[in-house]
Amino acid sequence: QTKIVKIDDVKKQDAELQQAGEILRRGGLVAFPTETVYGLGANGLDGEACAGIYAAKGRPSDNPLILHAAGRDMVDSIAAEVPELAEQLMAAFCPGPITLILRRSRLVPDRITGGLDTVGVRIPENDIARAMIRAAGVPVAAPSANLSGRPSPTTAQATARDMDGRIPLILDGGPCRFGVESTIVDCTGERAVILRPGAVTREMLEELLGKGQVGLDPALVGAKTVPKAPGMKYTHYAPKAPMTLIEGEPSRMGQAFACEIQRLRAEGRRVGIVASREVLQELGGLIPAELAADYGHQGDLPAIAANLYEALRSFDDKPADVLLGEGTVGTGLGLAIMNRLHKASGFRTIHA
């Protein structure tokens, strides 16, 4: 019932993109690739159409949607004002994996803002995404295209797994380049504040804006406060079996995994592992292939980010009843990876 259309060439496949634009204009839903994760799109100026997103995902209605623009020109219709800080960020990082929180214009439907007077605005870099938004002719509201609480989809197949039968069309642009959701930066105050870390790193923002000019939402660094991005308070990115994260010195990881695997096995549990190739090699025969997911080489943060959600989702079909995940460094892209791993594991951690 859900059609998956592969897009290899945006120029040659204009007819397919126009059809997606038409579905969106008429109030329907289309899932589409971005450079971060797949999005579930609706006409962002149509509250009724956006209500369909909440229904298809099972998403709480107080969790606001971000609006996707095809270019800088579309941003002016969505934002009441674009402060200098936001102009600077857009010039440096847009199109790209970043979402700016701005004061919202009156065109933005109340339905999608969760009662806030702000709106998230993102200009994706993926050319299929931008061509689709241009074809729709309106900003496109889009959360990640997963069922609420599940890891975000980074392929059309993972999108279909969650959305099959719920939407008419998925545009297949292959696997997403970055694999974790955009960096969310609140631009409504004096200085930039990161509400969700992503591929535009804190270090990249500091290089542009200056040291000390980039804050982190306290909820991201473990403080028991309500996060400013409403969606960050929900259980998220969760694989089907409960996961514990093992953090610490890379050279001690293999040993820490081996200990924990033995302890859990003694309790009669079937242990699945989400870890680097190095740790899986070190564990050797201790873990059968059907219970292991390799997320890339230890320390290769771009690869780990790109593979992480598929690795978590692979346990949909693996016979594990408990998972152990391997942590990374917490700087650069590692901040985004560790944020997702902490949420996926409900903050259960062991130190290697």
Ligand code: TXA
């Ligand atoms: O990379 C991405 O951002 C992907 C792709 C599809 O663009 N989209 C995405 O959307 O991750 P979603 O809905 O899964 O996550 C958006 C996050 C949620 O945690 C939401 O609560 C937060 O952004 N958010 C939306 N509007 C906000 C606002 N006005 N103020 C603060 N946080 C906001």
Ligand code: MG
């Ligand atoms: Mg999401």
